[in-house]
Amino acid sequence: MPESATETPGAGITAQAPAPAAKATRGAISIRNVTKIYDPEGVNVMAVDDCSLEIAAGEVCMIVGPSGCGKTTLLNAIAGFHSITFGEIYLDGQLLCGPEKPLADQGADRVVVFQNGALFPWKTLLQNVAYGPIVQETMGKAEALEKAADMLAEAGLADMAKKFPGEVSSGMARRAEIVRALINDPKVLLLDEPYRAMDALTKSIMHEALLEMYDRTKVTMFFITHDLEEAIFLGDRVVVLTTRPAKTKKIVDVKIPRPRDYRLLGSEEFRLLVSEAKGAVHEEAIKAFEAGERELA
Amino acid sequence: MSERVADTSGMDTVQPPPTGLRLAWYRARRSVKTPTPYLMVFGVALWLVTYSLLTEILKVPRFEKIPGPIEVITEWLSPDPAWGMSLFTEAYLINIYVSCRRILIAFGIATGIGVPLGLFMGWSKRFRDYSFPILETLRPIPILAWVPLAIIMFSGFETPILFLATLASLFVTTLNTLLGVDSIDESYFRAAGCLGSKPRHVFWHVVLPGAMPFIFTGLQISVGVAWFSLVAAEMISGDYGLGYMIMDSYMINTYVSMVMAMITLGFVGWATSAMVRAVGNRMMQWRIRALALEGR
Amino acid sequence: MAEHPTVHAAVAPGPGRAVPLRRTRLQKLLENTTLWRGIVAIVGFILFWEVCSQWKGWFGYQIPWIGKVAPPSDVMAVWMDILPQPGYWESWYLSTFRVFLGFAIAQVIGIPFGLALAVNKYFRDVFFPPFEVLRPIPPLAWVPAAIIFWPTTELSITFVTFLGAFFTIVINVLGGARSIDGRYLRAAQSMGASQWDLFRRIILPGTLPSIFTGAAVGMGITWEVVLAAEMISGGGQQAGGGLGFFIWSSFMGGSIEQVIVGMISIGIAGYLSSSAIRYLGSVCMPWRRLF
Secondary structure, eight states: OOTTTTSOHHHHHHHHOSSOOOOOOSOOEEEEEEEEEEOSSSOOEEEEEEEEEEEOTTOEEEEEOSTTSSHHHHHHHHHTSSOOSEEEEEETTEEEEBTTBOSOOOOTTEEEEOTTOOOOTTSOHHHHHHHHHHHHTSSOHHHHHHHHHHHHHHTTOGGGTTSOGGGSOHHHHHHHHHHHHHTTOOSEEEEESTTTTSOHHHHHHHHHHHHHHHHHHOOEEEEEESOHHHHHHHOSEEEEEOSSSBOEEEEEEOOOOSSOOGGGGGSHHHHHHHHHHHHHHHHHHHHHHHHOOOOOO | OTTHHHHHHHHHTTOOOOOHHHHHHHHHHHHTTSSHHHHHHHHHHHHHHHHHIIIIISOOTTGGGSOOHHHHHHHHHOSSOTTSOSTTSHHHHHHHHHHHHHHHHHHHHHHHHHHHHHHHHHHOHHHHHHHHHHHHHHTTSOGGGGHHHHHHHSOSSHHHHHHHHHHHHHHHHHHHHHHHHHHSOHHHHHHHHHTTOOHHHHIIIIIHHHHHHHHHHHHHHHHHHHHHHHHHHHHHSOSSSHHHHHHHHHHTTOHHHHHHHHHHHHHHHHHHHHHHHHHHHHHTHHHHHHHHHTTO | OOSOTTOOOOOOOOTTOOOOOOOOHHHHHHHOHHHHHHHHHHHHHHHHHHHHHHHHHHHSOOOTGGGGSOOHHHHHHHHHHHTTOHHHHHHHHHHHHHHHHHHHHHHHHHHHHHHHHHHOHHHHHHHHHHHHHHTTSOGGGGHHHHHHHSSSHHHHHHHHHHHHHHHHHHHHHHHHHHTSOHHHHHHHHHTTOOHHHIIIIIIHHHHHHHHHHHHHHHHHHHHHHHHHHHHHHOSSSTTOOSHHHHHHHHHHTTOHHHHHHHHHHHHHHHHHHHHHHHHHHHHHOGGGTTO
């Protein structure tokens, strides 16, 4: 992998991207010594222990680790759903949360795509996508709906715009959810195992669509997954976390050039990277399984 | 279960599944090919025949005092009723009208207060902490125990009756709305938050629509409870209304009118709750369509 | 790795990283704002009631509605007077007995009937429609008919009480039994269960949660019905007594304090009965302690 070894991921990709993509200049996350202790019943449970991680602007950072290890805790801390106990998190040099302010403000610069999907079931896909700009008052209602319709059409969902989430397949719903996030022009996209419940065939379609979307937008992604192949196929870097309390165990750099497509899955380079990561994950998975603790949020 | 075949075909062709009348017609056409409708008719007939045999034909002791179905139906349809009440007499229709008007007022007030109250309780932790204990202290007291207090507090006939029916449905509506807010998946709040919503947006776009299914379940129960308390209140202290008609007919020994009032109550009660359900279905298309695709 | 500007391995713990102390149960209780707010709310409510009721005595102006209600201090005084009287406890006993009798009969008939409706399609097709025709009639509307039909008032009260709980119980059992996940049944069949095993080991325990839900709701209705039946029919006849009669006769005697004592008593009785059902539910369903 010598060709991209000296480049930062964002810069390297822009040069090769076919589309006139924006250069990624924003969305750098810095997680410094973050610790999270849950205290549900007077018993302290350490979910994240002194975890540090730097994510560059425009990077696709894949977080892998055993079930219940604290991956989602990190995501929740960035998104502002949960406070942190120690440490700081910065976004583009701005403090999100730290010792003085353990809970980050929620905002549309960090949009989350949820594990089980959180499109509002009582709104059509179109209304769902237009929701963000309307409530933030960045666009008028008509303008927002128009933009939303365009973006849905771009994602191949033009026929589905007037349907409710309960009426479309989970793949389509998930795609619409990503569109709903992107319409806000976020700095960071936080994805919490978005393709978890999907079959392998749907997944591969979703992956290609996501890669295509990334090549267009170059948005920073903090992507949690269990699936190592997914991680290496999509990511610039794969961070393997230990079992609870979570720490960074291993970081695998994926220096496969973009744009990528499904043919990559058969290559030698790809399989070497997968097995490298698999070794680290497997060890932790065994530890987590034997601990047998119930997963925390 | 049997609808599943139709629904999957709807999904394949990306057409909306049949709704409303077309769906009802389709289901009716399919169901006449099964024994179910015939058995249903048989069941109702069996019940009517047994009832008639016991009371009118065989005149079994004790049962003979209860008016039988033939007697009640002839009386009900008679333009010149022997006991003073039938479909064609003004007194009967006035009783129905008075009861329905009371239900409408009580149910309207209870919904108007209960739904916002429940929503605010679910939305604001502080408000809930203060108001919920009071609600829970008052709730175990049966509505009927309020009758004397209602008569003391509000004089006359109308206000105490309305108060009792309102109180009964208010508790049910508020609690179900609260449960509805609690039932909303946390991720919808989070999604709303990370899309840049202000608290009022969360209220109008998440709390209210998310609680809607529970609100309508609650409203259906609430309209039933309102009838329950209304009847009791009218029986105990009434001037008009179906509950009063039951009690009055009992007092003056016109048992046919009494049974007539009971059956009327059953029908009107069923009709009001069906109306609430229909309104709910209209307001929650998103839910109806998703459930239809799941074959329910 | 080395060139990558953004990678940090785990950094040594920073200064001042003291793990928070664990708190004891008492400390948690004292820190429980919900509890404190609840206490404040109830105390506030009682004070509000007291002030409103006393307003006339203090300031010479009667507040509408609530001003006519006796103040809580008077209610407590009257209650203390009544508490040692056997007649008061007799009312408790009579009402509770009626509730439990009607309720027990409703359970004994309602659960098998509901299960039969759930298990057998033909049975359901035949018997469910007449059941649905009768269900919307409010239980109290049956009171006069019951008095005409049954030889004693006591029996008619029991009958109406039974009806009140019966419909709720049947609907809940039916819903619960029909919502049992078919996979359990198939799993049991694949292990060679007989029809009786299926019923005994799957359908019955699978329906238990709904049976208890139905019982809790039914219990509430039963109290309501007993109270009303006592108020309507109890006027000094053979089946006098009971808390409903207590309230009604206090009302007729003009003692608002006693009326409120009766209301509170019946509230306590209803609350205790539904707590008993909840407790029984948690004993019978160890796999659902959250119930």
